[in-house]
Structures are given as structure tokens and as C-alpha cells.
Amino acid sequence: MFKKILIANRGEIACRVIKTAKLLGIRTVAVYSDADADARHVKLADEAYRLGPAAPKESYLKGELILDIARRSGAQAIHPGYGFLSENEDFAAACEAAGVVFIGPPASAIAAMGSKSAAKALMEKASVPLVPGYHGDDQSDDLLQREANRIGYPVLIKASAGGGGKGMKIVERAEDFAGQLASAKREALASFSDDKVLIEKYLTKPRHIEIQVFADTQGHAVYLFERDCSVQRRHQKVLEEAPAPGMTEARRREMGEAAVAAAKAIGYVGAGTVEFIFDTLTGAFYFMEMNTRLQVEHPVTEMITGQDLVEWQLRVASKQRLPLLQDELAIRGHAFEARIYAEDPANDFLPAIGHLAHLKTPQETALVRVDSGVVSGDSISPYYDPMIAKLIVWGENREAALARLRTALADYEIVGLTTNLAFLQQLAAHPAFAAAELDTGFIARHRDALIPPPPEPDAEWLALAALAELARIEREREACRSRSNDAESPWHATTGWRLNQDSRNALHFRHGDKEYAVMAYFRRGHYQLDIGDRQIIASGDLSVDGRLYADLDGRRLSVSVVRRPDCLTLVREGTSIALEPFNPLLAGLQAEAETGGLTAPMPGTVVAVLAQVGDTVEIGSPLLILEAMKMEHTIAAPAAGKVEAVYYQPGEQVSAGTVLASVV
Incomplete structure (x- = not known):
């Protein structure tokens, strides 16, 4: 076994590898960009080395520098995690040439599966069923259009060299093909430096089922059963489970043996995942691709098998035999993994950036696990994937696991940026x-129910906010009193007593474009809160850790209170409400001027300008395409009108909130 390894990655996967390495007594070396200098994985590792600026191509993609750090640190092996260099055949070959073990498959296996087109050709020879499509080398636009017409719409355009939904487009009509092809090629080139694509028939109601495989250097290969990854947005997984609901033993064996055959066909070693598309209408399954690395969703397989897949990787890379063979593996129970992202589900799941002002995770147990690379106070930057954490739960069966998932999601608290927590709760x-009616169109089909309007503060929420504000006011008064030269002076009393009038405090809050008023009357031992036409008898105690324990009309409840400049956020049972306390006497009356502009939703690069000054556009007409976090985002006209100005050209970088164009 290795004595020291380098982890050529960041975030939760780097922390995950470090955890297993420590259990095995292996020292770890972390690498970091300037943006990650204070990151959790850097602090957990035994030592860490700077790579360079935040951009991945100047840091985490610098294979030669990472190898040099491995040599300088004395690391015997490199674990690539997933993403970045994990499926880079040149880096795997460079490790071998340098005498450093690459904890992954040989470069030849990565090469064989690195091109989706080549992989499908290989699988076709191995008699693995394939979705009808075109995987050829001729990439002329005219030929690709003809092939799409031959296959029949809808078709799916996919980047041949990539994954993760990047460079993937669904085309419903022939007249849309050219535009979607151009967009797919731009995304593929930006993400993988290769704009080659393949075209497949798009199955209208498929499930995404993948098989975890493992192989060692002694010729043994096994499958550790399947995961259902059908629940996706933007062609990216958001909730996975194992085993797949409704899977028969016969079908499981058939798919597992096909996956092992695919691995053996390319001389595979280590952890890999063979992904299949499963037609819910016919029951047929088709090879989609093979990921030659550890998958993001590997924890659900660990939960149902009781195995540590990172430990397996380390043992296999050190030339040991697989810990278990096929007849020694079994499924126990059911597991879910929910990916918690900084993103806005209501805005097409657009990635978000920002500061984690408050982060509280569910209590971890043998049944509830949280894999994360961030802690409270960290930031989600525009440079990397916006994942905050993975929440993994286990139960004796699917029903029990799902109940545990719901409870754990309700216990999760995040304040400071937009997340998909509420969406995951609805899901x-x-x-x-719950009925396992799964396919890749699940989110789109149930979108209205899964992404309801944000909650409005009712009288109970406003009462809690008032108690939090009153506690703050009381603490400020007590602080002033404690600093007084005459602490016993009646002028420093904080009892709320008033001469010849009722003691009260008027509190005002904003939520969106609405304003709310709470009149708080001081009573002995409690408050009387008048909120609209409702009266609530309330009391509360705010702990030093920001937890408010309240009594509202005899009902006891607690809520987390997070204060930021001009914002008070309350979090309770998975629901959060952000309110802005304000003084109406001091509030400014100047309204924000209307600019008529279109702004960048996040930092990014303009990759295409689709409208020129003077063009007449309709509402929703695409004006520019912004690339951010390796995904393209179309900036569309908010209303019909004429393009008055376009302020940026392709290749120019913009900040969040930058006005890109104006329509009048």
C-alpha cells in the first residue's frame, strides 16, 4: 500500500479521498488554486502546494506542474478524483512515464472510452446494444444535418469527448438543428478542447441506469450493481438512488455482465461506470458511455454494499486483488444521494455564486452522510462546479430511505446564496x-409542483422576525447599559416602561416588493404582537449561536436566525424567509431608475452576439450567449422592441450585473 498520495482535485471529492487515506494510514498531499487557498481540502491534507490562479487551465489542469509537485513531495501515486484530469489519457500516460502511479485505469482504456464515437464503435463490435445514431468522423454540418434527418427527430447532439451535460442539445425539429449544433460545438470546444459531436435518436421517456464496475490487475472484474440517475436537470444528475427501482434480478445480471464485458474489452483497471439508457416503453437498454473514473454518485453504491470504493481504488492501484469477487457481493437496503447546489431552480437552474453566511448540516450517522468541500463562511466561486455538498441516506427499503431523505433535507440550512434545497424537498x-415513476423527463413534467413560488411571510413568520429584532434591540440596550458609568441609572432601564403611555415598539419589514408592520406591546414576561388583524402572545429566547426558541400563543418552536447587513433570514424545517428590517422614517424615497438593459446573471464570457443594433426583436428573442461555469446561457429580449445598443463582443469577459445590451 502507498505511504503518501497526491490528490489532483478540490472540493468534496478531495475531502472524500483524504478521509479514506487517513483511515488507511496514508499521508495526503493537496494542491490548490489561489481561489482555494483556505479551502477545506487544503486544511485536511497533511501538506498542500499552490498551483496558480483560480482558472482551472492555470491550476488544476496543469498536469506537468502536478507531477512536479508529486515528485517534490514524495507522493507515490496521484488520485485524480473526477473532472479535471481524471479522464485525461495524456496525464495518465505522463504519470506512468514519471514512475508515479495513476489511481485510475491505464491510458489506453481512457483513450478507448474517451471518445464517445470510438467507444460506441467498440461496443458495437462487442455486441453491446446501441441507440440508433451517427458516430462517424465526418463532422461537416451538412452531413450531420442529413444524419439527423435520417435518424428522425427528436435527436440528441452530444460532445464526443465530454460529459456532464456540456455540449449536449436536444433538437426537436430539423429547422433548429443548425443553431443547436453550433451551440453544442462551442460548449464542447470550451469544455474539452474538442468540438467533435455524435448524434443519437432521443428516446422520449428513458431512464438513466448505470452500472458500477471494478477490475484489478490480476484479471478479476466485478459489477457492484446499478444506480438510477434518471432525475436530471440541464442533462445533469441531481438525485440518484441505488438499487434502481423495479429492477429484476435477471435484468440486473444482464446489464451487469454487459458492463463487465465492456470493461474487459478495453483492459480496464480500477473503478469505472458503464452508463445505459433504459427505454421504459420497451424495456430495452442501450450502451450510452463509460466513465473511466469514480462517479460523483458513488456513495449510494457504498451504502448498499458496505464497501469503501476509494479504498478499493487504492488497493487495486497498489496491485492488490479486488477485495471481493462477484459471488461475495450483495445488495443491502436502499440509498439516495441528493446533490445540493448553489443554483436557482426557478431560473432554469442557473448556477449561483456567493458567500455561505450560514451553513448547518444534518447530524451525520451511519445512516446519514454529508460529503462536502465547504464550511460556513466559505464562498461558491464562478470558477468551479457550484456543488455545495452531497447528502446521502440509507434505509432498509426505498420507503424508509426516502423518509430519511426528507427529514435530512429539512434539517439542512443554508443562507447567503440561492440553492436548490427547497426544490429537492419538493422532489x-x-x-x-415516491411511486418511482422515473424517467429523464421527470423534472420537466412536474416542474410547476417542484418549483412553486417562494413562500410569503405569514403572521407566524413575522412574529418570529419580530422576536428576533426585539432580542437584538434588547441586547444593544443591555450593552449600552453595561458600558454606563452609572449602570443603576433609571435612564438605562430596559424594561420598556413609558410615562403615561403603553410601552410598544413598531417594527417594519420588507419582503420583495411588499412591506409588513408588527406592533409589539411590552407585557410582563411576554409581548403582545399585533400583525394585521391577528394578535399573538409571544415570548422568546435568542441563544448565542443564533437559535431562537419561541412561544407563540402557547405553541413552542425554534428557528435559526441569520443576520446580514440589511437582511434578517429565518430558517425552520427546511424553509427560509429573508426579511429586510427598515425604519419608514429613514427609508429613501428615490426609486431605482429603469435602464432598459439586459444584465449578466453571473460572471462569464460573451461567446456569441446574435442581434445587431437596429434589429427589431420579439420578447424572448436571443440577443447574446454568455458562457459561465462551462455552460452556455442565452440572454433574451425581455420585451419586444428595437436593439438600441450591444456593449460587448465575443471573447469579452463580464461581471455579474453588467449591462450587456439594451432594447427600447
């Missing part, structure tokens, strides 16, 4: 999901 609670 886990949806009757169709």
Missing part, C-alpha cells in the same frame, strides 16, 4: 417520485 415529497 423528495412528490407522490410520483
Whole structure:
């Protein structure tokens, strides 16, 4: 076994590898960009080395520098995690040439599966069923259009060299093909430096089922059963489970043996995942691709098998035999993994950036696990994937695991940026999901139920906010009193007593474009809160850690209170409400001027300008395409009108909130 390894990655996967390495007594070396200088994985490792600026191509993609750090640090092996260099055949070959073990498959296996087109050709020879499509080398636009017409719409354009939904487009009509092809090629080139694509028939109601495989250097290969990854947005997984609901033993064996055959066909070693598309209408399954690395969703397989897949990787890379063979593996129970992202589900799941002002995770146990690379106070930057954490739960069966998932999601608290927590709660609670009515169109089909309007503060929320504000006011008064030269002076009393009038405090809050007033009357031992036409008898105690323990009309409850400049956020049972306390006497009356502009939703690079000054456009007409976090985002006209100005050209970088164009 290795004595020291380098982890050529960041975030939760780097922390995950470090955890297993420590259990095995292996020292770890972390690498970091300037943006990650204070990151959790850097602090957990035994030592860490700077790579360079934040941009991946100047840091985490610098294979030669990473190898040099491995040599200088004395690391015997490199674990690539997933993403970055994990499926880079040149880096794997460079490790071998340098005498450093690459904890992954040989470069030849990565090469064989690195091109989706080549992989499908290989699988076709091995008699693995394939979706009808075109995987050829001729990439002329005219030929690709003809092939799409031959296959029949809808078709799926996919980047041949990539994954993760990047460079992937669904085309419903022949007249849309050229535009979607151009977009797919731009994304593929930006993400993988290769704009080659393949075209496949798009199955209208498929499930995404993948098989975890493992192989060693002694010729043994096994499958550790399947994961259902059908619940996706933007062609990217958001909730996975194992085993797949409704899977028969015969079909499981058939798919598992096909996956092992695919691995053996390319001389595979280590952890890999063979992904299949499963036609829910016919029951047929087709090879989609093979990921030659550890998958993001590997924890659900660990939960149902009781195996540590990172430990397996380390043992296999050090030339040991697989810990278990096929007849020694078994499924126990059911597991879910929910990916918690900084993103806005209501805005097409657009990635978000920002500061984690408050982060509280569920209590971890043998049944509840949180894999994360961030802690409270960290930031989600525009340079990397916006994942905050992975929440993994286990239960004796699917029903028990789903109940545990719902509880754990309700216990998760994040304040400071937009997340998909509320969306995940709605998803886990949806009757169709509970009934396992799964396919890749699940989110689109149930979008209205899964992404409801944000909650409005009712009288109970406003009462809690008032108690939090009153506690703050009381603490400020007590602080002033404690600093007084005459602490016993009646002028420093904080009892709320008033001469010849009722003691009260008027509190005002904003939520969106609405304003709310709470009149708080001081009573002995409690408050009387008048909120609209409702009266609530309330009391509360705010702990030093920001937890408010309240009594509202005899009902006891607690809520987390997070204060930021001009914002008070309350979090309770998975729901959060952000309110802005304000003084109406001091509030400014100047309204923000209307600019008529279109702004960048996040930092990025303009990759295409689709409208020129003077063009007449309709509402929703695409004006520019912004590339951010390796995904393209179309900036569309908010209303019909004429393009008055376009302020940026392709290749120019913009900040969040930058006005890109104006329509009048």
C-alpha cells in the first residue's frame, strides 16, 4: 500500500479521498488554486502546494506542474478524483512515464472510452446494444444535418469527448438543428478542447441506469450493481438512488455482465461506470458511455454494499486483488444521494455564486452522510462546479430511505446564496417520485409542483422576525447599559416602561416588493404582537449561536436566525424567509431608475452576439450567449422592441450585473 498520495482535485471529492487515506494510514498531499487557498481540502491534507490562479487551465489542469509537485513531495501515486484530469489519457500516460502511479485505469482504456464515437464503435463490435445514431468522423454540418434527418427527430447532439451535460442539445425539429449544433460545438470546444459531436435518436421517456464496475490487475472484474440517475436537470444528475427501482434480478445480471464485458474489452483497471439508457416503453437498454473514473454518485453504491470504493481504488492501484469477487457481493437496503447546489431552480437552474453566511448540516450517522468541500463562511466561486455538498441516506427499503431523505433535507440550512434545497424537498415529497415513476423527463413534467413560488411571510413568520429584532434591540440596550458609568441609572432601564403611555415598539419589514408592520406591546414576561388583524402572545429566547426558541400563543418552536447587513433570514424545517428590517422614517424615497438593459446573471464570457443594433426583436428573442461555469446561457429580449445598443463582443469577459445590451 502507498505511504503518501497526491490528490489532483478540490472540493468534496478531495475531502472524500483524504478521509479514506487517513483511515488507511496514508499521508495526503493537496494542491490548490489561489481561489482555494483556505479551502477545506487544503486544511485536511497533511501538506498542500499552490498551483496558480483560480482558472482551472492555470491550476488544476496543469498536469506537468502536478507531477512536479508529486515528485517534490514524495507522493507515490496521484488520485485524480473526477473532472479535471481524471479522464485525461495524456496525464495518465505522463504519470506512468514519471514512475508515479495513476489511481485510475491505464491510458489506453481512457483513450478507448474517451471518445464517445470510438467507444460506441467498440461496443458495437462487442455486441453491446446501441441507440440508433451517427458516430462517424465526418463532422461537416451538412452531413450531420442529413444524419439527423435520417435518424428522425427528436435527436440528441452530444460532445464526443465530454460529459456532464456540456455540449449536449436536444433538437426537436430539423429547422433548429443548425443553431443547436453550433451551440453544442462551442460548449464542447470550451469544455474539452474538442468540438467533435455524435448524434443519437432521443428516446422520449428513458431512464438513466448505470452500472458500477471494478477490475484489478490480476484479471478479476466485478459489477457492484446499478444506480438510477434518471432525475436530471440541464442533462445533469441531481438525485440518484441505488438499487434502481423495479429492477429484476435477471435484468440486473444482464446489464451487469454487459458492463463487465465492456470493461474487459478495453483492459480496464480500477473503478469505472458503464452508463445505459433504459427505454421504459420497451424495456430495452442501450450502451450510452463509460466513465473511466469514480462517479460523483458513488456513495449510494457504498451504502448498499458496505464497501469503501476509494479504498478499493487504492488497493487495486497498489496491485492488490479486488477485495471481493462477484459471488461475495450483495445488495443491502436502499440509498439516495441528493446533490445540493448553489443554483436557482426557478431560473432554469442557473448556477449561483456567493458567500455561505450560514451553513448547518444534518447530524451525520451511519445512516446519514454529508460529503462536502465547504464550511460556513466559505464562498461558491464562478470558477468551479457550484456543488455545495452531497447528502446521502440509507434505509432498509426505498420507503424508509426516502423518509430519511426528507427529514435530512429539512434539517439542512443554508443562507447567503440561492440553492436548490427547497426544490429537492419538493422532489423528495412528490407522490410520483415516491411511486418511482422515473424517467429523464421527470423534472420537466412536474416542474410547476417542484418549483412553486417562494413562500410569503405569514403572521407566524413575522412574529418570529419580530422576536428576533426585539432580542437584538434588547441586547444593544443591555450593552449600552453595561458600558454606563452609572449602570443603576433609571435612564438605562430596559424594561420598556413609558410615562403615561403603553410601552410598544413598531417594527417594519420588507419582503420583495411588499412591506409588513408588527406592533409589539411590552407585557410582563411576554409581548403582545399585533400583525394585521391577528394578535399573538409571544415570548422568546435568542441563544448565542443564533437559535431562537419561541412561544407563540402557547405553541413552542425554534428557528435559526441569520443576520446580514440589511437582511434578517429565518430558517425552520427546511424553509427560509429573508426579511429586510427598515425604519419608514429613514427609508429613501428615490426609486431605482429603469435602464432598459439586459444584465449578466453571473460572471462569464460573451461567446456569441446574435442581434445587431437596429434589429427589431420579439420578447424572448436571443440577443447574446454568455458562457459561465462551462455552460452556455442565452440572454433574451425581455420585451419586444428595437436593439438600441450591444456593449460587448465575443471573447469579452463580464461581471455579474453588467449591462450587456439594451432594447427600447
